[in-house]
Structures are given as structure tokens and as C-alpha cells.
Amino acid sequence: MSILARPNRVSRFLGTLAAAGLIFSLAACGGAPSTAETSDANGTRVYQSEFGPVEIPEKIERIVSVDFYTPAALVDLGVYPVGVVNSYFTEGAAIPDQYKTAVKDNGAASIGEYYELNLEAVAQAKPDLIVATSDFLPLDDPLREELQKVAPILTFEARDGESWRTRSLALAEILDKKQVVQPLIDEYDKRHDEITAKYGDLLANKAYTVFVPVADQWGTYADTHFSTPILRDLGATFREQQADEVNEAKFPNWFSYEKLDRLSNADVIFNMSTEKEVLAALEKNTIWKNLPAVQNELVFDYIPLSPTGSFGWAAENLDDLEALLAQVQAKVEARN
Known part of the structure; x- marks a missing residue:
């Protein structure tokens, strides 16, 4: 969704x-x-x-x-x-x-x-x-x-x-x-604290990744990437990346779909792509379908305004992340 x-x-x-x-x-x-x-x-x-x-x-x-x-x-x-x-x-x-x-x-x-x-x-x-x-x-x-x-x-x-x-x-x-x-700082801090109070355990006890698939390759955004700072600021635990997954410029390196099994240590996958062709290719991929996050239906669209630029922008990220975490929480509770 x-x-x-x-x-x-x-x-x-x-x-x-x-x-x-x-x-x-x-x-x-x-x-x-x-x-x-x-x-x-x-x-x-x-x-x-x-x-x-x-x-x-x-x-x-x-x-x-x-x-x-x-x-x-x-x-x-x-x-x-x-x-x-x-x-x-x-x-x-x-x-x-x-x-x-x-x-x-x-x-x-x-x-x-x-x-x-x-x-x-x-x-x-x-x-x-x-x-x-x-x-x-x-x-x-x-x-x-x-x-x-x-x-x-x-x-x-x-x-x-x-x-x-x-x-x-x-x-x-x-x-x-x-x-x-x-x-704006005060408003951000207030909303941040409200969300961490509500979803702190969910953020800390699951391993998250921000997944960036393209036509035939994929990468993941690290917790220092400009698209992940508010998720990190909320206290999310990121999956452990292998050393070759991030380059010196702090951007993702790219891998073939044959190496999607690297994502087996992610409990929750936040997907950056909404391209129909990309999603269709993933749905046909056996490695993807067997990932724990996919098996547990814990794959979600990531927030749409993630390249945070300011406190006002970050406040919007908090709104989007709160709604996203509500989806994750509902799915986790439904499976327990």
C-alpha cells in the first residue's frame, strides 16, 4: 500500500x-x-x-x-x-x-x-x-x-x-x-518522541532495510544515506550490510537479482520502487519469494519524500513514517 x-x-x-x-x-x-x-x-x-x-x-x-x-x-x-x-x-x-x-x-x-x-x-x-x-x-x-x-x-x-x-x-x-x-525544532522533537514512545519496540526489535530495485539490479540505502535519516533518528535497527554494499560516496553498490539472498537478514523491507515492471520481475524471482520478509508479508512501500531537507520536511517524514509503522505493526500483530 x-x-x-x-x-x-x-x-x-x-x-x-x-x-x-x-x-x-x-x-x-x-x-x-x-x-x-x-x-x-x-x-x-x-x-x-x-x-x-x-x-x-x-x-x-x-x-x-x-x-x-x-x-x-x-x-x-x-x-x-x-x-x-x-x-x-x-x-x-x-x-x-x-x-x-x-x-x-x-x-x-x-x-x-x-x-x-x-x-x-x-x-x-x-x-x-x-x-x-x-x-x-x-x-x-x-x-x-x-x-x-x-x-x-x-x-x-x-x-x-x-x-x-x-x-x-x-x-x-x-x-x-x-x-x-x-x-520547528520543538515541533519535530515533540512528534519524534510521540512516535518513538508508540513504536520504539517495533523499531528496535526488527531489522529494517530500504531496498532500491531497478530493472535487473538492486541496492540498499545505509542508515547514513540521505533517504534514511528520519528512520534512523527514530531508532530503527538497520540490517547489517556487507562491506561491499556501500561505496566510498556512501551510495549503494549494485548487485544482480541472483544475490537477493543477501536480504535474508532483513525482517522488514521498505521498497523504494513502484515501477510495475520492476515489481513484476521481483514477484517472479524465486530467491525474492523465499526471503523471510517476503514470506512474512513484511514488504512495504517506503515513504515518498525521504530525501529530507529541513525541519519542516522532516516533520512530513515523521507523518509518513508513523503511517508506515502502523502498517508494519498491524501485519506483525496479525501474524502473532
């Missing part, structure tokens, strides 16, 4: 923003230097990022984000980027609708897709600051030199399992918006 979006999500999210005084005018994002910064008389400050010092403007009014996640973290702060990747303008991208609506309604321009940036569009947006993540704009990417001619680039980590949180908090600090993000 697929997880469907709850109709009251957008209204609840916007209500939280309004209650916290988060609805700001376009690009209202000036910030004071933080403890991680030093400033000078030239209107710039040095921010000590995790990839080294970056000289950024004292006053930041126009931000371009060249990655998939960061626009959501900015919108959480009431800050509207002037340029975002094209995923925010397309159907089907795993981004909550309110973030797509927010960037479009506040005049953001498309700067190409994260894997094929349009340098001219970035320049036309006239940013004071370009925000990136290390996966979508690696430190050795030749495009960096051209982008740095447009504006300084502030880069965040993306693949450590906590990056959605650390990136959101760092932006709140840089833009002097800590008081703005705090209500």
Missing part, C-alpha cells in the same frame, strides 16, 4: 510558520556574524564551514541554491532563494509541495537541474551567496571556478545522515534566524 499525503499538512505547516512569525518579505535574510565567523570593515565576514573558511557578505539578500535540499531549509527560515534547481518546478520530484509553492510564488528562477546547472541563469539571478552541498557540487567540480566568479559558494555536507539537521541549524545561525527555526 502506498503512503498518501495527508490533506491537512500544508495548512498545519503554514499555521506553524505563521504562529512563529515566519512569513517574511522576499529575501529578508540579513544576518549577524556568529561565533563561527569573523567580520571585517569591507562588508564581508569569514564563515568557518566544514570544508574550510568562506568569505561571505555581511548582508545577504539574494541566495541561489544549486542543490536539491537547501531551498527547503531557507523557506523554513522565511527566506526565499532567488534561484533554485529545476526539481522545484517539476512534477514527481520528492519535494513537499509547500516548498515548491513557496519558491515559485516568491519569484525564484530555475537555474537548471542539479546535475546540469545553467551558469548563465545563476549569474542572471545576481546572488550575494551560492549555497551548495558536496554531493551535487563536489569540491573538485570544474564548474566551481566559474560559479565563484558570480558569488561566493558556501558548501554543506550531504551524506552523513545528520546533514539535513546540521545544514538547517548552520543556515539559521548564518542568517541570524535561530529564533525562527526553534518552533
Whole structure:
């Protein structure tokens, strides 16, 4: 069963923003230097990022984000980027609708897709600051030199399992918006604790895997992958992966269906694919059909918005995971 979006999500999210005084005018994002910064008389400050010092403007009014996640973290702060990747303008991208609506309604321009940036569009947006993540704009990417001619680039980590949180908090600090993000942190923590109180034993006592099948291959997402952080944050036990299942970039390595027996140590499988041809191929595969999770009918569609980008986004993940865990709990109880 697929997880469907709850109709009251957008209204609840916007209500939280309004209650916290988060609805700001376009690009209202000036910030004071933080403890991680030093400033000078030239209107710039040095921010000590995790990839080294970056000289950024004292006053930041126009931000371009060249990655998939960061626009959501900015919108959480009431800050509207002037340029975002094209995923925010397309159907089907795993981004909550309110973030797509927010960037479009506040005049953001498309700067190409994260894997094929349009340098001219970035320049036309006239940013004071370009925000990136290390996966979508690696430190050795030749495009960096051209982008740095447009504006300084502030880069965040993306693949450590906590990056959605650390990136959101760092932006709140840089833009002097800590008081703005705090209500969202409080709401996330409250919902997190409610779900762990209800499903803590289920999460701890079953071994989970997030399974990514394609036409004739498969991989699994580790607990540090950007699609699994909220599941991990809830205390889920992940199946033990073999050493060759994750590469140096923290993405899955791929295996033939002949090696599906590796998943025999998973009690519950969360399936990322809804492709009919892929599902049909699995249903015909003897190894798949004999896996314990399949035999016990503990295979479920994974949440649809899993690449968490911000606290507001994470709150949606909590809603989806709560509904998913209710399905798992019901199936486990029915078999006992």
C-alpha cells in the first residue's frame, strides 16, 4: 500500500510558520556574524564551514541554491532563494509541495537541474551567496571556478545522515534566524518522541532495510544515506550490510537479482520502487519469494519524500513514517 499525503499538512505547516512569525518579505535574510565567523570593515565576514573558511557578505539578500535540499531549509527560515534547481518546478520530484509553492510564488528562477546547472541563469539571478552541498557540487567540480566568479559558494555536507539537521541549524545561525527555526525544532522533537514512545519496540526489535530495485539490479540505502535519516533518528535497527554494499560516496553498490539472498537478514523491507515492471520481475524471482520478509508479508512501500531537507520536511517524514509503522505493526500483530 502506498503512503498518501495527508490533506491537512500544508495548512498545519503554514499555521506553524505563521504562529512563529515566519512569513517574511522576499529575501529578508540579513544576518549577524556568529561565533563561527569573523567580520571585517569591507562588508564581508569569514564563515568557518566544514570544508574550510568562506568569505561571505555581511548582508545577504539574494541566495541561489544549486542543490536539491537547501531551498527547503531557507523557506523554513522565511527566506526565499532567488534561484533554485529545476526539481522545484517539476512534477514527481520528492519535494513537499509547500516548498515548491513557496519558491515559485516568491519569484525564484530555475537555474537548471542539479546535475546540469545553467551558469548563465545563476549569474542572471545576481546572488550575494551560492549555497551548495558536496554531493551535487563536489569540491573538485570544474564548474566551481566559474560559479565563484558570480558569488561566493558556501558548501554543506550531504551524506552523513545528520546533514539535513546540521545544514538547517548552520543556515539559521548564518542568517541570524535561530529564533525562527526553534518552533520547528520543538515541533519535530515533540512528534519524534510521540512516535518513538508508540513504536520504539517495533523499531528496535526488527531489522529494517530500504531496498532500491531497478530493472535487473538492486541496492540498499545505509542508515547514513540521505533517504534514511528520519528512520534512523527514530531508532530503527538497520540490517547489517556487507562491506561491499556501500561505496566510498556512501551510495549503494549494485548487485544482480541472483544475490537477493543477501536480504535474508532483513525482517522488514521498505521498497523504494513502484515501477510495475520492476515489481513484476521481483514477484517472479524465486530467491525474492523465499526471503523471510517476503514470506512474512513484511514488504512495504517506503515513504515518498525521504530525501529530507529541513525541519519542516522532516516533520512530513515523521507523518509518513508513523503511517508506515502502523502498517508494519498491524501485519506483525496479525501474524502473532
